[in-house]
Each structure stands twice: as C-alpha cells, then as structure tokens.
Amino acid sequence: MLAGARVERGFSPQRVLQHPPVLGLTRTANYLSCGQIGSIEISSISSLRALLSDGVVRGLSIIVRLGSASMPPLLLSAQSKNVACPLCLVFSVAAMLSAQSLRELGDARGVHVGSAVNPSHLAEPEYSATLAKEFSQIEPENAMKFGPIHPAPGNYNFGPADEVAQFARSHNQLLRGAVLVWHNQNPSWVTGGKHTPEQLSSILRDHIAAVVGHYAGQVYAWDVVNEAFTAGGKLRSTIWYDSPGIGLSGTGYVEQAFRWARSADPKALLFYNDYETETINSKSDAVYAMARDFKSRGVPIDGIGFQMHLTRETERVGRMEANIRRFTALGLQVQITELDVRLPLDSGNLASPRALARQAKIYRQIVELCLKFKQCTAVQTWGFTDKYSWIPRTYPGKGDALPFDSGYKPKPAYEGIVAAFKSRRPKQP
Numbered sequence: 001m002l003a004g005a006r007v008e009r010g011f012s013p014q015r016v017l018q019h020p021p022v023l024g025l026t027r028t029a030n031y032l033s034c035g036q037i038g039s040i041e042i043s044s045i046s047s048l049r050a051l052l053s054d055g056v057v058r059g060l061s062i063i064v065r066l067g068s069a070s071m072p073p074l075l076l077s078a079q080s081k082n083v084a085c086p087l088c089l090v091f092s093v094a095a096m097l098s099a100q101s102l103r104e105l106g107d108a109r110g111v112h113v114g115s116a117v118n119p120s121h122l123a124e125p126e127y128s129a130t131l132a133k134e135f136s137q138i139e140p141e142n143a144m145k146f147g148p149i150h151p152a153p154g155n156y157n158f159g160p161a162d163e164v165a166q167f168a169r170s171h172n173q174l175l176r177g178a179v180l181v182w183h184n185q186n187p188s189w190v191t192g193g194k195h196t197p198e199q200l201s202s203i204l205r206d207h208i209a210a211v212v213g214h215y216a217g218q219v220y221a222w223d224v225v226n227e228a229f230t231a232g233g234k235l236r237s238t239i240w241y242d243s244p245g246i247g248l249s250g251t252g253y254v255e256q257a258f259r260w261a262r263s264a265d266p267k268a269l270l271f272y273n274d275y276e277t278e279t280i281n282s283k284s285d286a287v288y289a290m291a292r293d294f295k296s297r298g299v300p301i302d303g304i305g306f307q308m309h310l311t312r313e314t315e316r317v318g319r320m321e322a323n324i325r326r327f328t329a330l331g332l333q334v335q336i337t338e339l340d341v342r343l344p345l346d347s348g349n350l351a352s353p354r355a356l357a358r359q360a361k362i363y364r365q366i367v368e369l370c371l372k373f374k375q376c377t378a379v380q381t382w383g384f385t386d387k388y389s390w391i392p393r394t395y396p397g398k399g400d401a402l403p404f405d406s407g408y409k410p411k412p413a414y415e416g417i418v419a420a421f422k423s424r425r426p427k428q429p
C-alpha cells in the first residue's frame, strides 16, 4: 500500500493543492519537506494521472501499489528521464483508487444520488456516460413542468420527458418527477386564459391526472407542489392560490393537489419542495406547520424536498440538522433535490481555488448531513456539469456550481461528496 516517489526540486504541497488539474486530492496529512515522509490520499486514477502529467511533479519516478477492500492490489509505474531531486514522498492509498462511482457509494449507504437532466444533451457521449456511471436517480430539469409538458389545452408533449424515463430504465436509475404545481413555467393558455376558479380547478385536476397517470409505475417520487411560500412564511400569490386560484383557501390548494396526485398513482411518493427552507426560519416554519397539519389529517404527503441552491456564504450546515430532524420526526422522508453551490467567477470565467475548496466542503457537509438521517433518502444535484448549469444564466457573474467541470472532470466538490460517503461505513449487504 505504499508508493515511493521522487519529486523535482521546488515541489511544494501548496502548489499541488492549488493546481487545478490535481482535482482528485482530497486530504493531505503530514506533508513532506525535503527528506521527510508524508502522505496524500488520492481518490481516483484520473487524479493520479493528473498529478503525474501536469508538471507540478514532472521528473517523478513512481511506483504505486494500490489496494482496497474491494480491489486487489495493483501495480502502477511511471518512469521519468529527469529525476532531479531526492525528495521522497509516500502516497497512502489504502482506501483510494477503488474507483467507486457516486451511485455505488450512495447505494451502499441507502442514499440515492441524483441529478437533474436535460434530454437534449443525452446524445452527447460524455454527458450520458457520466450520468449513467455516477447517478442512480434522474429528474428532468424542465421537461415535466406544466408549460413544456402541456403546452396547449388537451395537448401533452410527453416526448422529451419520456426520453429521460427511457434513459433511467436503460441505466437502472430511479426516475423522479417535477413539478405538478408551481407559479413558474406555466403555459400562456393557463396564465392568460382568464379562467374562473372552477375552470382552473378542473384544468389542474386533469393535468395532474394525465401527467401522473402517464408516468405511473415509472416516476417513484413526485414534487407535487413547488415553492408555495414566501420568505416571510405567507402563502405566495400564484395562479393556483389566489389569482384567481382554484377556489380553496389557505393551504387547501396544496392539499387538493396531493390528493389528486395520490389518486392518479397510489404508489408514487409525494413531496412538497421549496428553497431556503433548509434552516429554521419563517418559511420552513410555515412548511413545517403545513406538513404537520397534513400528517395529522391524513393528507397524502410522504416527504419534503429541500432544493439547496447554496452559495459559498451558506450558513453553517450544522444549523440545518435541527430543521431536518423536526421534519423526519413527523414521519416524513426528506430529500435534497436541487443542490448546487454557486461561486463568483473572475474575468476568465473561473472560480478561485479557494472558492472551489470551500464549495467542496459544503458539498461534503450536505452529504454528511443527509447521511445522519435514515429518512434522508436522496441527494440530487441540479445538473452535474458546469457546462449546462442554470446558474450563469440566472445569476450573472456566478457559476462553477456543480461537481463536474465543463469538460466533465470531477472537481473538488466531487471529492467532497466521495469523502462524505467514505466517512460512513457501507451497510452490510
């Protein structure tokens, strides 16, 4: 399990850590200085390759013996012509290079690892290969929303979401559905139709019956209602609630949507989904009061989705634990449904190494948070590659929010997720 290596003069641990290609480095300990021994944990073959090839440690002569519980030891060697310095470095690789994907790590610990998906990218080999390899759950980013899937009265456009469903089937992934009731991405025939509450009620009832019915047996969990509350904990004014609404007061329209969804597919899990509800605040208090009321009256709700569109200033993740606990105590599942951590970009559209490290820590903490609760059943990111993230379009100057960069290389955030999973023992099979 040891590797001996010589490293060129001028090598410094900082340089390695800050060097963008060396994205696989997750942890360092007892770094060497000249003549000393240190250790680095590397978590993938590609990170080792990056380390060898990127010039930071050019002039390296290395022999690495690898092994882990799940993989027999293996010998790698790379020779260099130009060994300049007698420094000696020991790579500690006991738990490394087992090359487990995120989905394998999550499966072994009872957590689905999901991503939002855009069907128009599925034809791109790197996109589909990464999605298939790393994720055990997928959800259309837009294709199941009211406008895209029901663009005209009585006209359903199931094609794009069906492609996502087909991909999930072919790759043994769970399919998550979003969203049936929301104030955004509704078609103009609904928003501009000057309908009465009775008409809107039957439009929504028919929509839920048709969409949930179409995916019955395919979608295992639906976000039924999205973002019904304001930051202050009031019900948001939406076409479904009060402008003109479907004719029900308070959370009545939310309840009605859950009841319609349950009758369209009695087996699907039904979630309420929202943002900035991950800590205890006015909004999460309102969601909690609604969920408690629904549970006490037998309204069919199974879980709460926490979107988690986070920033690097995100409050200490420790503060989220008490909030998650109060929802699980109601007998609800929780899922993290839209995780991303947006970062400021410089003029070259790059985030700083420091910001990327902070981001990795947040990803790690969020996955660790989920792992604390057996009722936390999924961690899903909102897309997986920075190439197609919604962030730069929505938050100009921000980006780099996801675990894979635009070239599909795992970022420190990816390693943060890996480290979180590895900090928990796999369940016995």
Ligand code: XIL
Pocket: 141, 142, 226, 307, 338, 390
């Ligand atoms: C976003 C999509 O990512 C964008 O492509 C689209 O233009 C707008 O919607 N909260 C949600 C998601 O619940 O549905 C949103 O998705 C992001 C914020």
